[in-house]
Amino acid sequence: MSTLSSPSPEFPSHTDTDPRSLGWMQGFPPPAERTLRFADGSHYEFPQRRWSFSHMRELLPTARVSRGDGPVCALPRADRDDLDTVPFTTLDSRASTWGEAFAANYTDGLVVLHRGNIVYEKYFGALQADLVHSAFSVTKSFVGTHAAMQVYDGSLDANAPVTHYVPELSDTAYGNATVRQVMDMTIGVRYSEAYADPSADIHAYARAGGMRARPSVYLGPQTFYDYLVTLKKEGEHGTGFTYKTVNSEVLAWIVKRVAGVRLADLTSSEIWSKLGCEYDALYQVDSVGTEAGGGGLNTTLRDLARFGEAMRCDGSFNGQQIVPAAVVADIRNGANRDHFATAGYATLPGWSYRNMWWVSHDAHPCFTARGIHGQAIWVDPVAEMVIARYASHPLAANAFMDPTSLPAYRALGEHLMRGG
């Protein structure tokens, strides 16, 4: 697959899908053909989503993740003008540059920190520095970090059965699974994550959680919880990595049961308020206020970078230890690479998945949070670099962006190491 200058030749280009020039949702009312609605799914079409991903709260109910009342932890600026020309070779052997990759991946915004300084910050289309954008499955890494922090402080036993915390799941695929198996996604559950397949379970999950429109006659589950209790076992637990969003939703349920507070408040108290964020974040919620732990977090880009920087700095940021260093080390060390290999990610050879983070096991070792359509936190400890990216790629799977993104990230890290 080619994801270079025109990653998906069947789709119009980055520039041609600029939501500002296309005029989505401009005017009172917007013209009919430029109006996006949640109820008919038009907000999620391409290129319409280039507007929607920066305006999710206007389409759905949401819960606030408070930044608290503390001072902002400023990110020092050391902007550089040499980065757009940094060359790299795509995984399919084409010559490209950092600047070209911005467009190739339908990027909505990109922040690069080097040694904690902003060296690159760029927005496109509907996204602005003060707007929150959907992080999609980057959310999972927050939930996994929460769980790992609970394991570290002893309030959560990773070796305990899931049903110790959520007995409602006893008759489901999770009835004989451990918390650790959920945290590392080695769960055997009948559930398909194939976004391109309209009949895939991910869509039923999304409809249950109010993340996608429902048909006018809808008899399915009304909430995330109602959906999770329908999941049946398929295959074995603990023998292989299989990426399934429902695992993150189950983990969020466990985390809330342990913490005794809802996810939005936990993320605020444990992470967001400690980072010195500039803005509140939010979680999309279902019809009973349950945060979408599999993909509902929305943040500004600089605040997302703050979290990445904390993870780069062994959990320490803004003058305090926010995530225990042992938790970060556990993520960096990764999980069983043989288990990961069974999933067959061609662009991620030798990787693993730990605490809902993707771990490269390269020499640095880089680790990353990833969401569909191009959302990412990329942490390169050796290059002392953090990348936060929001995008609205026409295709869901990161496999379509990896051939450009991964070598671009690595090239930028090496460039910064040489001259930074």
Added chain:
Amino acid sequence: MSTLSSPSPEFPSHTDTDPRSLGWMQGFPPPAERTLRFADGSHYEFPQRRWSFSHMRELLPTARVSRGDGPVCALPRADRDDLDTVPFTTLDSRASTWGEAFAANYTDGLVVLHRGNIVYEKYFGALQADLVHSAFSVTKSFVGTHAAMQVYDGSLDANAPVTHYVPELSDTAYGNATVRQVMDMTIGVRYSEAYADPSADIHAYARAGGMRARPSVYLGPQTFYDYLVTLKKEGEHGTGFTYKTVNSEVLAWIVKRVAGVRLADLTSSEIWSKLGCEYDALYQVDSVGTEAGGGGLNTTLRDLARFGEAMRCDGSFNGQQIVPAAVVADIRNGANRDHFATAGYATLPGWSYRNMWWVSHDAHPCFTARGIHGQAIWVDPVAEMVIARYASHPLAANAFMDPTSLPAYRALGEHLMRGG
């Protein structure tokens, strides 16, 4: 009507309806009988709404009213412990106190400023200092202020026909109305605001705007705009005051057409960001992102008090002239009191309604923004006092709270004047 210690004997008391002790929406998931949903209308029942009014964004899509990036304009504290015992006599001749009135009106939070200092701040139930609460029709006073500011700066002609700005309304009740008639609600339109009547038009308006649940089969208007263009004339324009929320929605439409930006951004740029607010506010929005200009604003209580203080200080606050002094004077001077009298508000004799503010024409002269279920900004220029109140009264109309609220406000002002 009596609204004293037990204003509505058929309803359980303030204390007995504390949403925290009732446990609404606590747990993962909450117990079925303690779960509130937008779709079935349970969030709006009493006493459920005592939780919901502080959690609207978790039930509905919303648009952010940014506080901007400026510093907070701190409200100096001069807390007093003598206010709860301030006595007053209700309009129906019972002895009461300021502290008793807090409970009598099912108050969720109350802030009193005297000479710009916080002398009283109290929260109850679900509301906290950092949570936004529905302001309901207090929203209208923001929209009216925006319109009056546009008239002042010349961008809006109050004497122009509504259709000059919104030609889509030509075949409606507004087809031969002026902007001024809309601003002062002297519009003859077939539309009933009687909340207690399930067939009243206010409910159809709310369903069209996504503010209330729709039946499973719903063939009505999908948006505020779609609803407004259905309104037919009844009676005459300009001859009497009739309080109808659709007028505010029409005025919001005009204001947006003039400003060229949506209401959330206008309120942010013209008011919220200048006040030095502590928190973002929000507007509830309909299915195409249109802010509910008739009742969709949600703010924290202290930030609402900041706006009240700016209005008390002739529009000047936080070191700048936010609302032109002439606009505040125009509001304070009020409108035609004979026009107002035709509406028959027993608790508001001699009042008028100007630029979507309620004007007392008393010696001070007090003016106020009012929303159903007890939302209020009360400005007493002579007592140098501003009251911001959020509540969740079992009944909608302020007529049920006025017999307690109005004399309580006046008594507090006089008390502060004597010893403040």
